[in-house]
Amino acid sequence: MAEKKNNEKLEKLRHSAAHLLAHALMELFPKTKLTLGPPTKTGYFYDFLPAQNLKEKDLEAVAKKMTEIAERDLEITHEEISKADAKKLYKDNPFKLEMIDGIEEDTVGIARQGDFFDLCKGGHVKSTGLLKHFKLTNLSGSYWRGDRDGQALQRIDGVIFPTAKELRIYEKRVEEAQKYDHRKLGKQLELFTFHEDGPGFPFFLPNGKTVCNQLIYFMRKNLEASDYQEIQTPIMLSAELWKQSGHYAYYRENMYFSEIEGKSFAIRPMNCPGGILIYKNRPRSFRELPLKLSEFGIDHRHELSGVLHGLFRVRSFTMDDAHIFCTQNQIEEEVLKLIAFVNKILNRFNFAKINIFLSTRPDDFMGNEKVWDKAETALKDALKKAEVQYTINEGDGAFYGPKIDFVIKDSMGREWQCSTVQVDFVQPENFDLTYIASGGQKTRTVMIHRAIYGSLERFLGILIEHYKGKFPFWLAPVQAKILTITDEQNEYAHQINEKLKAAGIRTVVDDSSEQISAKIKTAQLQQVPWMLVLGAKEQEQGTIALRPREGKQEFGLTVDQLLSKAEALLQDS
Numbered sequence: 083m084a085e086k087k088n089n090e091k092l093e094k095l096r097h098s099a100a101h102l103l104a105h106a107l108m109e110l111f112p113k114t115k116l117t118l119g120p121p122t123k124t125g126y127f128y129d130f131l132p133a134q135n136l137k138e139k140d141l142e143a144v145a146k147k148m149t150e151i152a153e154r155d156l157e158i159t160h161e162e163i164s165k166a167d168a169k170k171l172y173k174d175n176p177f178k179l180e181m182i183d184g185i186e187e188d189t190v191g192i193a194r195q196g197d198f199f200d201l202c203k204g205g206h207v208k209s210t211g212l213l214k215h216f217k218l219t220n221l222s223g224s225y226w227r228g229d230r231d232g233q234a235l236q237r238i239d240g241v242i243f244p245t246a247k248e249l250r251i252y253e254k255r256v257e258e259a260q261k262y263d264h265r266k267l268g269k270q271l272e273l274f275t276f277h278e279d280g281p282g283f284p285f286f287l288p289n290g291k292t293v294c295n296q297l298i299y300f301m302r303k304n305l306e307a308s309d310y311q312e313i314q315t316p317i318m319l320s321a322e323l324w325k326q327s328g329h330y331a332y333y334r335e336n337m338y339f340s341e342i343e344g345k346s347f348a349i350r351p352m353n354c355p356g357g358i359l360i361y362k363n364r365p366r367s368f369r370e371l372p373l374k375l376s377e378f379g380i381d382h383r384h385e386l387s388g389v390l391h392g393l394f395r396v397r398s399f400t401m402d403d404a405h406i407f408c409t410q411n412q413i414e415e416e417v418l419k420l421i422a423f424v425n426k427i428l429n430r431f432n433f434a435k436i437n438i439f440l441s442t443r444p445d446d447f448m449g450n451e452k453v454w455d456k457a458e459t460a461l462k463d464a465l466k467k468a469e470v471q472y473t474i475n476e477g478d479g480a481f482y483g484p485k486i487d488f489v490i491k492d493s494m495g496r497e498w499q500c501s502t503v504q505v506d507f508v509q510p511e512n513f514d515l516t517y518i519a520s521g522g523q524k525t526r527t528v529m530i531h532r533a534i535y536g537s538l539e540r541f542l543g544i545l546i547e548h549y550k551g552k553f554p555f556w557l558a559p560v561q562a563k564i565l566t567i568t569d570e571q572n573e574y575a576h577q578i579n580e581k582l583k584a585a586g587i588r589t590v591v592d593d594s595s596e597q598i599s600a601k602i603k604t605a606q607l608q609q610v611p612w613m614l615v616l617g618a619k620e621q622e623q624g625t626i627a628l629r630p631r632e633g634k635q636e637f638g639l640t641v642d643q644l645l646s647k648a649e650a651l652l653q654d655s
């Protein structure tokens with residue numbers, strides 16, 4: 083209840099701040115045509131048609147004007163007026179006129195503060211004086227009604243908070259996010275790069291590939307322990323197949339096509355049809371179910387160049403995918419196992435929190451209502467048995483089946499949706515997936531799609547920011563860097579290196595002619611978890627001085643002592 087009240091309060095603040103923003107725009111640039119300015123989940127924005135395009139630097143003047151209007155402490159009032167009167171108010175604004183025509187009631191709401199007015203449903207703070215702790219965050223382009231073919235507009239985004247303290251926390255968070263932006267750290271730590279010859283197609287450098295491989299090994303070990311069987315299916319498949327799966331009809335715009343011997347082929351945007359063809363390879367008996375086929379599948383999806391964003395929004399990515407083919411009665415047990423599996427994997431990364439959402443039948447669902455009910459009950463029962471808290475998103479499921487989403491909260495308090503478990507009744511129909519039941523009758527198979535990292539590329543981007551570039555020992559591209567104090571220790575350093583490598587530790591020797599202080603600085607910038615410093619004393623005693631990235635230095639360690647420390651850090655990975 084308290085949360086709901088809080089949300090209402092925030093929504094009023096954000097909504098009122100949008101009016102304040104529009105008011106400031108109209109005072110500064112009276113020829114501006116306002117369009118829409120709603121509150122959002124994180125703040126508010128206003129879309130408008132400027133007489134002359136605003137520039138980034140204009141935001142400061144807009145914010146200053148907002149403060150000035152806020153200080154006038156104008157009362158905010160709301161009234162209902164006739165549509166005819168509203169049209170008179172907006173006779174020069176075709177956008178508002180169109181909005182007025184779209185309102186079903188006979189009257190429309192108008193909010194007023196001073197001589198400014200705006201079309202509005204209501205829900206404000208009492209006066210502009212209460213709008214204190216705000217900030218304008220972005221100026222961008224948008225379109226009327228979000229339609230790319232429609233009128234091009236400009237958009238200003240902003241945030242507002244009830245207290246100065248909350249605004250400060252927000253600003254600190256933004257500052258941190260910029261400081262630890264994965265694109266910046268990716269370059270600094272030599273993890274990945276992009277090239278103009280492949281826009282949106284990431285190139286993994288050896289360090290980044292090593293981290294990805296660790297993610298894959300960790301996943302593969304857990305998959306094997308949970309009776310998954312790994313498969314690999316083609317990246318290119320006939321357009322006919324994508325017609326059968328429905329992707330051609332609904333997703334064609336985002337797919338890449340090519341021709342082979344006069345026949346159309348598509349580069350896959352997802353891995354499901356490949357898995358399905360393996361299921362259909364031969365008739366299946368109930369004894370084989372659940373059949374769990376996993377695949378690290380490389381997918382390509384067309385994204386407009388304007389939305390590409392480091393590893394977060396790419397055109398090619400690897401999904402840690404799996405499809406579980408089972409009977410209707412097995413859904414609950416399989417989902418229960420999946421909840422445990424997802425939690426086990428995600429818990430390895432020390433996220434601040436994992437929130438679970440169950441999305442149920444949408445209005446435009448496909449398939450049989452009774453089957454849907456049964457599946458939704460199975461998911462709810464599984465969540466209950468797993469003793470996890472979850473939120474229901476009513477009507478938010480995919481048209482082909484209900485789903486469970488896992489949203490992680492990272493070390494900077496940001497939320498990311500990665501893992502998803504989706505029941506599917508439609509693809510089994512499209513591809514006529516069946517099994518022979520115990521009584522000998524052909525029965526429709528149920529399919530569960532699930533991914534845990536989601537896209538490995540995006541997950542890596544999230545991890546880079548979550549760890550602020552400091553990968554834990556098990557994931558670090560280089561786990562230990564061996565630093566010699568003088569050239570005298572070079573041979574000893576390589577002996578230690580061989581021993582650690584043989585034990586599976588990822589090590590590098592820095593036997594350059596740099597001063598030890600410079601070697602340490604380089605290793606620190608590379609965020610290497612262990613620096614192993616070797617001087618005359620260590621060489622003489624046959625020991626190692628350990629200088630960890632975090633924590634205290636230790637002297638006089640033997641190789642065996644070091645290895646047991648590593649072993650403790652590598653447990654469960």
Ligand SMILES: [Zn+2]
Nearest residue numbers: 193202203204
């Ligand atoms: Zn309003």
Ligand SMILES: [Zn+2]
Nearest residue numbers: 353354405531
């Ligand atoms: Zn799938």
